[in-house]
Amino acid sequence: MDKKNENGEESVNKDGSICGYDSLHTILSANLKPHIYQEVSRLLHGLNCGKPLELVALSANGKALSFEHDFDLQGFCFRADKEFLREPRVVRVGLIQNSIVLPTTLHFLDQKKAIFQKLKLLIDAAGVSGVNILCLQEAWTMPFAFCTREKRWCEFAEPVDGESTQFLQELARKYNMVIISPILERDVNHGDTIWNTAIIIGNHGNIIGKHRKNHIPRVGDFNESTYYMEGNTGHPVFETAFGKIAVNICYGRHHPLNWLAFGLNGAEIVFNPSATVGELSEPMWPIELANPSIEIFLMVLQARNAAIANSYFVGSINRVGTEVFPNPFTSGDGKPQHKDFGHFYGSSHFSAPDGSCTPSLSRFRDGLLISDMDLNLCRQLKDKWGFRMTARYELYAEMLANYSKADYEPQVISDPLLHKKSP
Numbered sequence: 001m002d003k004k005n006e007n008g009e010e011s012v013n014k015d016g017s018i019c020g021y022d023s024l025h026t027i028l029s030a031n032l033k034p035h036i037y038q039e040v041s042r043l044l045h046g047l048n049c050g051k052p053l054e055l056v057a058l059s060a061n062g063k064a065l066s067f068e069h070d071f072d073l074q075g076f077c078f079r080a081d082k083e084f085l086r087e088p089r090v091v092r093v094g095l096i097q098n099s100i101v102l103p104t105t106l107h108f109l110d111q112k113k114a115i116f117q118k119l120k121l122l123i124d125a126a127g128v129s130g131v132n133i134l135c136l137q138e139a140w141t142m143p144f145a146f147c148t149r150e151k152r153w154c155e156f157a158e159p160v161d162g163e164s165t166q167f168l169q170e171l172a173r174k175y176n177m178v179i180i181s182p183i184l185e186r187d188v189n190h191g192d193t194i195w196n197t198a199i200i201i202g203n204h205g206n207i208i209g210k211h212r213k214n215h216i217p218r219v220g221d222f223n224e225s226t227y228y229m230e231g232n233t234g235h236p237v238f239e240t241a242f243g244k245i246a247v248n249i250c251y252g253r254h255h256p257l258n259w260l261a262f263g264l265n266g267a268e269i270v271f272n273p274s275a276t277v278g279e280l281s282e283p284m285w286p287i288e289l290a291n292p293s294i295e296i297f298l299m300v301l302q303a304r305n306a307a308i309a310n311s312y313f314v315g316s317i318n319r320v321g322t323e324v325f326p327n328p329f330t331s332g333d334g335k336p337q338h339k340d341f342g343h344f345y346g347s348s349h350f351s352a353p354d355g356s357c358t359p360s361l362s363r364f365r366d367g368l369l370i371s372d373m374d375l376n377l378c379r380q381l382k383d384k385w386g387f388r389m390t391a392r393y394e395l396y397a398e399m400l401a402n403y404s405k406a407d408y409e410p411q412v413i414s415d416p417l418l419h420k421k422s423p
């Protein structure tokens, strides 16, 4: 994407940077006076236990890998208040964002192998940094080819216990790490049905379970309904050695009830592995650019709001780069045909139940975001705000049951004078 502002200056460069910067956070910290930046950051990222988020001291080995292979590596720490009757429950969580490696015109096997090689380095960096739970991006084994509608990309689909799972099982065992692996799944036992699935691999390398994406986008070039079906796994929460986790895959983040359901099942961390592009969703993604009134409006859609409303942590991941496909396609909007989706803007980040959030990873570079989080914060926020306690689930249940019926009529009470003719 190459955008010019009204003075003709480049705002979003070809490389995906914003005026040469990695992210909004780096623009602000480089250009604002420190005391102004501190206040801006307080408003944008919130406070955790009354303070700005602290940085995590990252391992020398992890830093060396990030330096050698040029990926963004950042680490933060969400604290909770000290309790008298419970010990802190601190877990180290990681998110990986990455671009594909080879052109989409090359042999599928080579494309896949190159992605595995890159991921191995990033996962090693997470492993040597002591990450306990690691989530990869949506459909990480392949280019995000769903814009093309070409069926040959189905070849990338794998069974739950397929090649990518086996590859990650070994790393999960090696690093005693839970790994969430979102892939295109081929369900051989059900006539080769294809799903968009996150596989949860336990820290002993075992498969704990899977969750299939509930909501399929029908917006822009996201022609994913051509490839796979709406998930049939409900809203599972996986109890792992390091906490109760769930996965709300990409477009599910626009559905507040989807977030709610994972919360009702007791999730402490919900991951949102995504693939989305600048033109479509970037101002909605971090809720960082908005002024407070717009922020409240946009928050109904997004991860940070979900963390607040459901008293859990959220890890949001987006892939990076522009993926160009061999054949042109159109978007059904009268605009010229094209060969790419647009720029996947990375910007992965964490949000906490107290409304604080980390700065985002780079908009255009591969990255590993690490965060320590004391899971005690979830219950502390439930006790403080009582959102769960004060919700009126019986009212919503009745409302939704009625709404689902074919003869539903909206509950609207019209002013009787509205349609009265004046004399």
Ligand SMILES: NC(=O)NCCC(=O)O
Pocket (backbone or CB within 6 Å): 138, 216, 217, 222, 249, 250, 251, 252, 274, 275, 276, 277, 280, 281
């Ligand atoms: N992968 C996916 O569901 N993308 C939809 C676009 C969006 O939600 O921003």
